[in-house]
Amino acid sequence: MTIEFSKQLKATTTPIPGVVLYDLPVHGDNRGWFKENWQREKMMAMGLPDFSPVQNNISFNEKSGTTRGIHAEPWDKFISVATGKIFGAWVDLREGESFGAVFTAEMDPSQAIFIPRGVGNAFQTLEDDTAYTYLVNDHWSADAQGQYTFLNLADESAAIAWPIPLEQAELSDKDKAHPRLAEVVPMPPKLTLVLGADGQLGKALREVYEGDASVEFATRADFDLTAPDSYADRNWKNYSTIINAAAYTAVDTAETPEGRTKAWAINATAVASLAKVATSHGIALVHVSSDYVFDGTVQTHGEDEALSPLGVYGQSKAAGDAVVSTVPQHYIVRTSWVIGEGNNFVRTMASLADRGISPSVVNDQIGRLSFTKDIAAGIVHLLESGADYGVYNLSNDGEPQSWADIAADVYELTGHSRDSVTGVSTEEYFKGKSAAPRPLNSTLDLAKIKAIGFIPADAVHRLTEYFMSRAHNSHCSC
Incomplete structure (x- = not known):
């Protein structure tokens, strides 16, 4: 994996309201690399909401082609890659005019993305031993799962161009069974x-x-x-x-x-x-x-x-x-x-x-x-x-x-x-x-x-x- 070093911190808006992609400065030398993955003061100055994260989760994926999602959760998330590379896909599953809007991007450790509550999150690993990290502003609980909204990874309306075809990818049975967009009940606002x-x-x-x-x-x-x-x-x-x-x-x-x-x-x-x-x-x-x-x-x-x-x-x-x-x-x-x-x-x-x-x-x-x-x-x-x-x-x-x-x-x-x-x-x-x-x-x-x-x-x-x-x-x- 090649990481682009010394980029400037930069925020890029996307077709999904509230979803913002960030370029992160990564500093490297003969020992490896270092980055500020989340810096509240600088990122708030660029428009990131003060979303007050309370929990940090990491998804480790051993094999390339591992595909997870599309899950819209009842909290905000700041997502980045710790190691490896992913193809990320995000679909707006909130009530409103932008319902069904899609954004995709390849991400390595020099990028991060902010995902508001109700936007579906999915990713496919493009390298072995990839770690996908989340900062979330609510504590996970079993009860909260009842408030999730899901979309099938193969939904024809979203038409996500997965780099590794889904029939060749590693998916869970639950993710295979999620509904198509026409059957999704949008997540209501708070x-x-x-x-x-x-x-x-x-x-x-x-x-x-x-x-x-x-x-x-x-x-x-x-x-x-x-x-x-x-x-x-x-x-x-x-x-x-x-x-x-x-x-x-x-x-x-x-x-x-x-x-x-x-x-x-x-x-x-x-x-x-x-x-x-x-x-x-x-x-x-x-x-x-x-x-x-x-x-x-x-x-x-x-x-x-x-x-x-x-x-x-x-x-x-x-x-x-x-x-x-x-x-x-x-x-x-x-x-x-x-x-x-x-x-x-x-x-x-x-x-x-x-x-x-x-x-x-x-x-x-x-x-x-x-x-x-x-x-x-x-x-x-x-x-x-x-x-x-x-x-x-x-x-x-x-x-x-x-x-x-x-x-x-x-x-x-x-x-x-x-x-x-x-x-x-x-x-x-x-x-x-x-x-x-x-x-x-x-x-x-x-x-x-x-x-x-x-x-x-x-x-x-x-x-x-x-x-x-x-x-x-x-x-x-x-």
Whole structure:
């Protein structure tokens, strides 16, 4: 065997999405050769996913012509040749447009290839005493074999041109019996788990993901964030993403002894459990945050502003944010003044207007509404666009308003006089009442999320749309 020495580390894409062939620098002299078979930092810089291998397997093959595969396994693999030479064949057996795509290549110790979960792997040895090595990011178990997908080595659709004809090669009986492509059930993608699926944002996420079998929705009855069994009883290897739309949001009740305990249990302790699961299993964690993590002393909040919560609710949310920020794959989606299907400020004002009540509403808290349909769409955009992990502000756009301004808009949109709403200061409104402190400025800077291609709708436009929909659906009790 002749190995090409001193090649530059190089990545070459293939017709199969996610499958990347690497040239490896091999250094040789009179004693033999040496190579860096897998170098995380350099290869990640070239686009290799940080797939966190946990097991190294070696297949030794005594004779040339030994042929193994085609096996699609439920984990990612980084494959190379330790000694000898192989003809490798890979077939995409995942659900999607690339199902059935084929790539082949001859490989010696100066090459390696990354194979994502669900891509079928096969090889034929071209020399005696060939060793084929795998780095995999999950531990092999007998149970995992039930999640494999197989394709027959002689499949006519794949039409792999084996250098040594299969009738002359060494194959196992199992490999000879694998199905043709027309009979293969594609490997489904990993699941996305949406927590808090019965809340306002959860309902919007149900709508945006309607019909997507890879998204699983969990209400509190399905997944109690505060119960250890919820985390222990689930096979997290089957998930790629967790969207945490659950939270304790009773801002004023959080100031009571009982409320304080619940707020911290759900917004901080439970989030720490989710973060641990996400980190351990390489899962992307999307966590919904709040403007209450700030004290509101600056006019507009950017993603990099230091956390400065005023009350228990804000403190518990800030703690959750801090924990999530340690997860390698995380999106913290910071929003404000959420409006969706459920009890919210807009519905309350509409109800007061319909009953002829003239309310006093605070006029010194400034921000923007965030409609759940736009928060949900923004989350989907983050996940599908491959945006850099980190914190993203996400509210509706437009000129910031006070709560009194918004209340007046609601009165006008429901056919009532704007003058029915009286503006008062926060201090005056809560005088003599037991209430949590509120940030006076809740406006979020949206430049970062706009820069990745998501342009939130104008808040006033969404509010108008909300009541137009109400007018067309008289059965809706807003």
